[in-house]
Amino acid sequence: MRSFPSPRTFRMSRMSWKVLAVVASMSLVAAACGGGGGKKAATGQTGATAAPGEGTPKAGGNLIIGVTSEVSGMDPSKDRWDTSGSMYAFSVFDPLATYGKDGKVHPYLAQSLDHNADYTEWTIKLRSGVTFSNGDPLTADDVVFDLNAYRKAPLTGPPLASIASVDKIDPLTVSVKTKEPWVPFDAYMTTQVGVVASPKQLQSSNSSNNPIGTGPFTLKEWIRGSHFIATKNAHYWQSGLPYLDQVEYRPIIDDQARESSLVSGTIDVMFAGTTQNIVDTRANKSLKTIDNGKAVTNSDVGFVQLNTAVAPFNNILARQALAYATDRKRVIDTVDNGLLTPADGPLANPTSPYHSTTSYPAFDLTKAKSLVQQYQQQTGKPLSFELGSTNQTVATKHATLLQDMWSQAGMQVSLKQVEQDPFIVNAVIGKYQAYVWAQYGEPDPDIDYTWWHSALAGPVGGFALNFARNKDTQVDAALAAGRHATDQAQRVKAYQDIADRFAVDLPYIWLGVTLNQIAFKPNVHGFLDWKLPDGSPGYDYLLVSYQPGGFLAGHVWAG
């Protein structure tokens, strides 16, 4: 669940009208923890294996999964996928790569992903004998077509902007040349832009509604707002998979309704939407739960985003006052059921390889009051601003508590609720002072380049993906180092340097690390301890591609 509202939650996707939260995506990108390096081993074409501790997987059965939002469509080049979208998509499509338990990117639909010495050319070798759900064989032509289509599409083009060309080498091999050394390119192949759809689908006028992929299931029926049913692909390339005969996704937007559906037996698996869902389902002895609290990767972080291009937050005193006046523990205890870890940087999950403790200011009300007075003396004005949030219940609770907290330090804070869509637009054009936000959960922080680089901190009124409009040359240098360094230790250091700079610049007032959880009936297995095609352990803790909370339904079984 995401405890903080975020542009990633556009449910109802788009309805999550609660946020609808749901949505997300900043990205179609993702990334590899630790990815980076080295030639990937060629893999065999193996199927499922027994899951230690969970017994022998059983074939057969159906599963109903309650997701938090409906999905706009299944065209990877046009439809933005949040966690729900990824769940649907990774049932009917396969990504070229995915994560292993070692936190590294492994080939999945691809046989291998190799790179040259300076990471300016990647070679994707495909498996032979794989077919799409319409019976067509998977070839290099399909991958070339798809990648070029993604590069041209408004949605998927920006994350692939560093690609110079995509060419077919032989019927099963593709070469991707890049404009600059692109170390974590393979991580992008775990995401929406790494999905291989039949060119016939992408060329169809009905591409969003008629997925043609190589995935473990094929779409049987999709009634939007009601259900997405996919049945077993009898010709799936991974022998023995999928275990289930049928998987059904039901978008149940209301968090309480989703929980009631699970408890009453209407569904088998649910995605938590609030910390209250997590508390309730953990306490229910008839259910099992898994969350990403110990995930060896990044998690989204909740924070207040400050517009450093406008008053009062173009003044460091104001930002410092806010940081010292924010009692993160009180926020988490009051609004988040005490479940979250306080954040001190963008990569604050303590188990993330990129995490390090920063010098971010600790709560100090006396110091905050002093800074507020300094600000008033310097500017001749009271420290006054508007705090915006979406109209989600959790977001408004955060805003209300922060208003109270900051008022105690002498600030004048007014609240404003904004719908999800204009909320994002306002952030892009800089029409805000402070926004309650959540972001930065991508496994590889390279994707955050867009959000943090000075070059993308445009003027107020213009487009800027650096929403805080924070400009710091040291951050820029570290972002470049993180993108180009081939040594993982250097990359980790680069991103830790960025976290340290943010503790000085203070464009973000950190709150807590978000938690993703699924709850399910005891007879559902396979979320953990699943195997990749090369036989190595697959990633657990609920992360599939860049979507926290997701899992590959092809590996799940009921028994």
Place this chain on the structure above:
Amino acid sequence: MGLIARKLAGLIPVLLAVSALTFLLLNLLPGDPAFAILGPSATHDAVIKLHHQLGLDQPLLVRYGHWLAHVLTGNLGRSYLSSQPVLSAIKERLPVTVELVLLSQFVALLFAVPLGILAGRRPNGILDRVSTGGAFGFLAVPNFVLGVVLVYLFAVRYHLFPATGYTPLTKDPFQNLRSVMLPVITLAMAEIAAYLRLLRSDVITTLQEDYIVMAKAKGLPDRRIMLRHALRPSLFSLVTVAGLNFGRLIGGTFIVEIIFQQPGIGLLSIQSIYGRDYVVVQGTVLLIAVAYVLANFVVDVAYGLIDPRVRHATAG
């Protein structure tokens, strides 16, 4: 026939006005469908490109004109978000909402009519006081509260009905009935209360009419007086409100559809509004407007059936 023609002719300006106002108001809302589709990582170029693809770079009046021209040929356009034809989306969702509305109205009338008659027959009697108290109680409980309570009792606690979801009638009639039972009860409860109070008042008034006194003086049995002479003239208000409710509920079951995850028109409308999917919203608003007008039309026809004087006046 003349009545039908006049009503149909009246439909045209209403629909034009409703669609034009909706189009205008939707476009005045802050937000941009391009951001709903592309998300926060949208670049300026991508937004411009998508605006062009969707035709959003054209003037408002031109876009409205195109939409109207297509509607006249039976094409309501395609969703910006899902690319699904709007007509197809509405066809998918309409049976759900219509079933919810029809069943809830049926249940409401099934309980409200006999209770209203009995309560009106003996004002301030025990039944009247009990039903009045109960009616106020149900009227006071918002349906999102009632819905949650019903889910807790009948789904979570006793597992009698599913908490969410919808099974089409054509797939499994029994499961269909189970899947709509709780939302139907939730919708019907408030309606029962309103209808009961309405009918009770009209029955009390009718029973004080001279012709009822005459009937009593002639020694007609109470049951005959009630059913043959008092009930029909007492139904005017009820028929009017029930008819309009049908139109209202076609687009007014939002909360219930969300709580019980019923994939109807309400859910579609909400999703589309939040996604700034103007074309779909236009389509659902058009549908709701048509439902209202048709409901009014049916009410007018029903007047004629209930009271011959209306028929004769129209014919004359």
